[in-house]
Amino acid sequence: MQGFRKRFQRDLDKYVPALREHYLKRNTAMNLPTLPKATHLPKAEKRLTYREQEVAKGDLIYITKGQGKGKIVTVESYSKDRDSVYCSEVYQEVVVPKMYWMEGQQSHLLRIPLAIPRANFKLAAKDKDENGKTYYVVADEVVMKGVSYDDRYRQWMPRRFVKHHESVEIPWPTPPDVKEDYLSTSQDAVLEKSYELQTIAQSPLPKGVLSELRNPHSKHKKRVLSEMEARMINGPKMPLSTEQKIYLAKKAAQPEKKLSKLSEEVEDFIGQKVADHLNKITNPALKTHLEALSNVKVPDFEKTIKKIEH
Numbered sequence: 001m002q003g004f005r006k007r008f009q010r011d012l013d014k015y016v017p018a019l020r021e022h023y024l025k026r027n028t029a030m031n032l033p034t035l036p037k038a039t040h041l042p043k044a045e046k047r048l049t050y051r052e053q054e055v056a057k058g059d060l061i062y063i064t065k066g067q068g069k070g071k072i073v074t075v076e077s078y079s080k081d082r083d084s085v086y087c088s089e090v091y092q093e094v095v096v097p098k099m100y101w102m103e104g105q106q107s108h109l110l111r112i113p114l115a116i117p118r119a120n121f122k123l124a125a126k127d128k129d130e131n132g133k134t135y136y137v138v139a140d141e142v143v144m145k146g147v148s149y150d151d152r153y154r155q156w157m158p159r160r161f162v163k164h165h166e167s168v169e170i171p172w173p174t175p176p177d178v179k180e181d182y183l184s185t186s187q188d189a190v191l192e193k194s195y196e197l198q199t200i201a202q203s204p205l206p207k208g209v210l211s212e213l214r215n216p217h218s219k220h221k222k223r224v225l226s227e228m229e230a231r232m233i234n235g236p237k238m239p240l241s242t243e244q245k246i247y248l249a250k251k252a253a254q255p256e257k258k259l260s261k262l263s264e265e266v267e268d269f270i271g272q273k274v275a276d277h278l279n280k281i282t283n284p285a286l287k288t289h290l291e292a293l294s295n296v297k298v299p300d301f302e303k304t305i306k307k308i309e310h
Contacts, residue, residue: 013043032289035094036115039082046080050172051158053078054142055085055123058173062138063090065120072124072136076113084115093285109285123160125170137168259308 028038047053059075068090092114141163150157162168
């Protein structure tokens with residue numbers, strides 16, 4: 001299924017940077033201001049292996065910049081497409097329209113995990129000293145040296161050390177347990193081959209069978225159309241009915257609509273209503289959302305204002 005999606009979806013890696021930026025900007029033009037902006041990380045810059053990522057789910061990180069600065073938090077997930085990590089302790093509030101509310105949601109504000117870029121955190125580890133007191137080690141940089149087989153991951157894992165302090169090793173966290181449920185597939189079903197590889201280079205039909213199934217002397221193989229077939233393709237133009245003519249005549253007789261600017265009294269009335277509503281809002285996230293909306297330019301509104309001025 002993944003190959004099917006890749007075949008028919010856009011591959012932004014093949015776009016030049018300017019065209020890629022234009023495509024992302026156009027697709028997110030109608031997004032709410034508080035939602036995260038769409039970004040694309042080229043395939044050559046993605047970290048696909050544990051050796052390149054240097055971080056996994058369950059690791060401890062020390063946040064050096066942005067929201068949550070100075071905190072040591074646990075990684076909940078790593079995003080290969082953004083080269084960022086997500087933690088449950090660091091989140092942001094976004095405004096969600098009511099049509100997209102989840103079950104049990106009571107407010108327009110929704111908390112979602114905040115993406116922490118790689119430049120904003122450092123890998124950390126927890127240990128105990130001789131007296132049993134817990135302390136944390138924060139690594140400015142991590143180096144990978146050698147590999148060892150990890151039964152928890154069931155693969156060879158690179159070993160992580162603190163740069164310039166190679167005696168300090170940061171072990172990989174324990175991966176989450178995968179529990180089987182009614183949606184899990186049994187091992188016998190996984191190993192059973194239920195498909196055959198097909199390719200356009202080799203037809204699944206034997207030679208000579210197509211000429212038996214198709215009539216080689218069919219009239220549809222000729223590139224000449226008869227007079228009747230040409231008339232069927234190019235149908236006659238239907239005449240207008242009496243009701244249609246009356247409707248078009250009334251529409252042509254109507255005067256052209258003229259747009260006029262609102263009076264000062266109406267503008268003051270609308271402004272007062274908006275101000276009264278804004279004064280009732282106390283949530284900072286919602287205020288930020290409305291502030292961003294006030295700076296958004298609506299093309300249709302600008303066209304209407306130009307028509308009024310003209």
